[in-house]
Amino acid sequence: MGTVPTYKLEGLSLDVCLLVFVKYAFKEGQEKQHPILMEIGIEIVKKSGGVPLAVRALGSLLYSSSSEQDWKNLRDNEIWKLDQNENNILNALRISYNHLPSHLKQCFLYCSIFPKDFEFDSIHLVQFWMAYGRLQSHNENQDLENIGMQYIKELMSRSFFQDIVRFHKNFYTFKIHDLMHDLATSLMRNECLIVKSTNQICTKSHRHLSFHFLDAPIMDVPNILRNLGYLRSITFIQVIGESASISQSFLELIVSRCKFLRMLDLKFSNIQVVPKKIGTLKHLRYLYLGSNPKIKELPSSIYKLQNLQFLSLLGCEELKALTRDVKYLISLRCPILTTIEKHLPINGIGCLNSLRRLRISNCNNLEYLFEDIDHLRVLQTLLIFECPRLISLPRGVRNLSSLEDLGFKSCRRLNLDLSIVIG
Template sequence: MEIGIEIVKKCGGVPLAVRALGSLLYSSTSEQDWKNLRDNEIWKLDQKENDILNALRISYNHLSPHLKQCFVYCSIFPKDIEYTSIHLVQFWMAHGLLQSHNENQDLENIGMQYIKELMLRSFFQDIVQIYENVYLFKIHDLMHDLATSLMRNECLIVKSTNQICTKSHRHLSFYFVDAPIIDVPNILPNLGHLKSITFYPITGESTGISQSFLELIVSRCKFLWMLTLFSSNIEVVPKKIGNLKHLRYLDLGSNPKIKELPSSIYKLQNLQFLSLFGCEELKTLTRDVKYLISLRCLLLTTIQKHLPTNGIGCLNSLRRLGIYNCNNLEYLFEDIGHLRVLQTLMIIGCPRLISLPRGVRSLSSLQNLILGSCERLNLDLSIGSDKQENHDELSSTWPHLRFLHIRELP
């Protein structure tokens, strides 16, 4: 108790610091561990008045090397951004931060372990659970300051046109709130070294990214791993996007003016994450999607009535498939059962969807099934055998099912 009181005094009355160090010590009954933390050399570093980063750095130093890397990369995002576990795990994966030491352990599961551990250590806050392993959360401003100090000069968050991207920067984030059309190539004298470019949600009909600026990025950033254009008010995806051979993460979500995708997009054989969520005018996702052989997560909105066979069903690496707000969709692709490693299937807001294809019963790895707001969906999952008892059908169809969420069905 006495040692704890001394540690609390060093935290300067900042609850975040108390929580972070408390979560570090709560499972330790060793008096020496508590003394070591109290007497840590970091406390002796020069610090400004009310600067508590040293306390947070002690908590950071006790993380495993992999967790340290994942946390530090969160500085790429601006402050006050709300994270989703799906996107953050895919973001870490795109940057090669997740490594599996067991062939049977998916990188997605490793990423979720990291998120939960960082939650327990108070590195994340304002946590809301939406579904199984789907969370919303934020990073405290002080934690973000810590991550930024550790990332040094690799990340640049652009909030004005007078900032300059240097060769030391690897990650570029544009954060213009209610800005006019973004067209600032003058700040980008050298783009070839960048690994990620992110645009954060832009509000208003008259705001967005200029087509010329987008074309410049796609033509010059040949080594990009990640490109996020979420809610950027773009209408045309550049044809040269297929030249980004190293791209692993592409977010085109919430761009309702996009009507079609260039055929070159299907050349991105390293792509692991593709979001077309909220692309409400997208006419079609063609069979050529099957050439995205590394795709692990696909989020889709489209106006087409049928998803073609020999397309999505050929994505042998797909772990998560989300189909959202497809107002015209009546049938899914018949070969859905070929997705033998699919773990999560989400179908939400498809009012004309009549039934699920029989192939869903072959999704042997399915763990999470979420169906909602499909008012015509006939959810008949029967096996077709009179001899089989009804209560055995679900467990025999999906032996690994852990989470089932059904709402607003007939």
């Protein structure tokens, strides 16, 4: 709005595009050793429309190849002939996507379930992929978490992720460019329904339901409630500055009818009671109940979720501690726990033989952990954040032979007497 004329952004000049392309397509200085590839590269860059994202994606695609035929195949790809309103960037991105290995294609597409400009973090994204069985292990000794990080790093190297920030070792945050997101959304449109209004219809072909309209309470939406039985994931995405509220009847209906759910993400949904039938979701692998401070206790049926791998209770500061029955969550690999209690029970969490990562956070009353922590033989990461009354750690921490990272934050009363390198 206003009287100032619009300024139309033009594409980068050919010379600047070539500088970007060379940076991503060659190791430093090697472009001079491949004059024929550079000639083909110039032709490829001309097809990119001067868009930096397209140039970067194409360059990243060719980085690992010095085969003249591979470069020619990219230059002569049939996708360039498609009509995209004279904008070659979508063609370039589609070519880059088509050259991904099949396992990376699936992982990338699943990112479209989240909205544009969503900030991913590596820990949650790996658990998200794991819930759908998208991580392929060719070695029984290789953890799925490590495989997931390999996938993330490869997608980073191919320019599918951007705004990358590394905080520590294998913990990154990043985003997907809007146009990359458009590409993934277009390819997932028959499987994933992004709910932004109350008149949208969930069909039998949809497997993923993601609510992005959170400016009003989410009640029983008739069109959406059709064909829920086919769904594999339901997520509620918070919009900054707005709050969601899911009716209890809607939540009960989801739990009772969506028997094949693998993922249920209820963060910031303002729920107070977790349905007693949650234990009937036998296929559930990812359950996010965090950021719902009104939850005071969990139903006993939750301990029937023997396929559950990820559980977040982060920020549920009025929640009673998990009971000893937590030991029946035999597949749990990554719990994030908050509790109102002073201590965690013995013969509970310590019996979880699959645990790789444990975070205990925002526990204002917690003074002691569980004494049998030394039973967690494959635990790799232990993080304790915002537990101001925690006095000491169990002696068994010394015996965690697989532990790689031990981190603390805002635990001011904690008395550390350990010869352990803190990660």
